Structures are given as C-alpha cells and as structure tokens.
Amino acid sequence: MDELIRHFTFAGRGEVDGLDDRFPRYNGYPKEVYPIIICDGARKSAAQESTFAMALWNFTPPCMSPFQRSPPVIRCEGIAANARFRPAYQARRCLIPVNGFFEWDTLETGRPTQPYAIAMKDGLPFALAGVSGIWRHPSGIDIRNFAVLTCAPNEMMAKIHGRMPVILHRNDYDRWLSPEPDPADLMKPFPAALMSKWPVARRLNNDKRGDPEIIAAIEVG
Numbered sequence: 001m002d003e004l005i006r007h008f009t010f011a012g013r014g015e016v017d018g019l020d021d022r023f024p025r026y027n028g029y030p031k032e033v034y035p036i037i038i039c040d041g042a043r044k045s046a047a048q049e050s051t052f053a054m055a056l057w058n059f060t061p062p063c064m065s066p067f068q069r070s071p072p073v074i075r076c077e078g079i080a081a082n083a084r085f086r087p088a089y090q091a092r093r094c095l096i097p098v099n100g101f102f103e104w105d106t107l108e109t110g111r112p113t114q115p116y117a118i119a120m121k122d123g124l125p126f127a128l129a130g131v132s133g134i135w136r137h138p139s140g141i142d143i144r145n146f147a148v149l150t151c152a153p154n155e156m157m158a159k160i161h162g163r164m165p166v167i168l169h170r171n172d173y174d175r176w177l178s179p180e181p182d183p184a185d186l187m188k189p190f191p192a193a194l195m196s197k198w199p200v201a202r203r204l205n206n207d208k209r210g211d212p213e214i215i216a217a218i219e220v221g
C-alpha cells in the first residue's frame with residue numbers, strides 16, 4: 001500500500017490508513033474491497049481534490065436491485081450512451097492503482113487455459129480506468145463500489161485475449177478525474193511496447209490472497 005501511496009502522490013491518503021495488514025495483495029477477485037482514487041467535492045481540480053478510498057469491486061448503479069448482476073468490468077464502447085452506466089462515467093470516474101493484473105489465454109479453445117501476469121516494463125505501478133458509485137443496500141448501508149473499463153486489446157494482449165483493461169498514461173490521470181463529461185479518446189489500447197507479460201502457475205484461481213510466488217514466471221510446454 002505504501003508503494004502505491006508514494007507513486008500516486010497527488011492523491012490524499014483518504015481511507016487507506018491502517019490497512020498495512022491487508023497489503024500487499026498479489027491476487028484479487030471481484031466482490032472484494034480495494035483502494036481506488038476518486039475526486040469528490042466540486043471536482044474543480046482533480047489534483048487538489050483526489051483521494052484514496054476503499055471500494056467494492058462490483059459495480060452496482062443506484063437503479064439496480066440487489067438481485068441483478070453487478071458487473072466487475074464494463075466495455076468502454078458505448079458507455080456514454082448507456083443509461084445504466086452513463087451517470088457514473090460522466091461524473092464519477094476513478095483510477096484503480098495496481099502493480100499488475102492477470103489474464104487467461106482464451107483464444108485457442110474459447111476457455112481459460114493458461115494465466116499470464118501483465119505489468120509495466122519499468123516495474124512501476126500504474127492506473128486502470130474505472131467508474132465508481134455509491135449504492136444503498138436495502139439495509140440502509142451505503143456501499144462504495146467500482147468497475148474496471150475494458151477496450152480492444154493491443155498487439156501483445158491480442159495474442160491471449162480479446163479484451164484488455166483501459167490503462168491510462170500518467171499525464172492523463174487528472175483529465176480522467178476531471179468534470180469533462182466524455183474523455184472518450186483516453187479509452188484505447190495502451191502501447192504494448194511499454195508492457196510485459198509472462199506465464200504463471202494455474203493455482204491462481206485457488207489462491208485469492210496470493211503470495212509473491214503467485215506472480216513468478218513459469219515455463220510452458
């Protein structure tokens with residue numbers, strides 16, 4: 001957690017103090033709580049107003065009932081015209097700070113066969129583009145939640161999967177968090193030349209918290 005805070009210095013510590021016992025986390029699943037960066041208040045300046053917040057990875061728009069499926073990822077294509085997701089996209093965009101993510105090779109068989117770890121070549125943390133919101137549970141509890149936006153894959157990701165998360169350049173963080181209603185040009189494949197991927201062990205699906213070994217490279221036949 002400290003590494004993310006040091007890298008995203010423009011964001012206030014917000015709700016992340018006292019969470020050192022929960023991080024680092026080497027694996028992650030939907031319906032778990034993660035740190036995101038939001039811009040609350042008047043949103044006049046993302047650099048001044050942004051802060052870390054804890055949120056559930058499972059986006060539930062206010063209009064949805066608890067019995068409807070809540071998506072952990074949302075396709076970026078058409079989001080500005082989608083009545084369910086447009087309000088969050090226009091006014092409650094967020095950054096999801098990570099050191100990397102996993103993706104399964106699904107292209108040859110249509111089902112997951114081999115997991116890969118994906119990160120930046122320079123090893124530094126980076127941010128995925130997301131939308132966030134507050135959903136009121138029938139019990140009256142307000143739950144902050146978020147979803148990751150996805151786009152078409154770059155040439156590296158296209159070798160294993162038909163989609164990839166929207167990864168933002170550092171210079172675009174402020175604009176993504178700004179009041180601009182439709183920064184559509186930011187939702188595009190990140191340059192493959194800046195990224196790296198390597199195969200990891202299949203135990204990924206059975207180890208929710210993970211340990212450093214879960215991201216170790218393996219040889220595949």
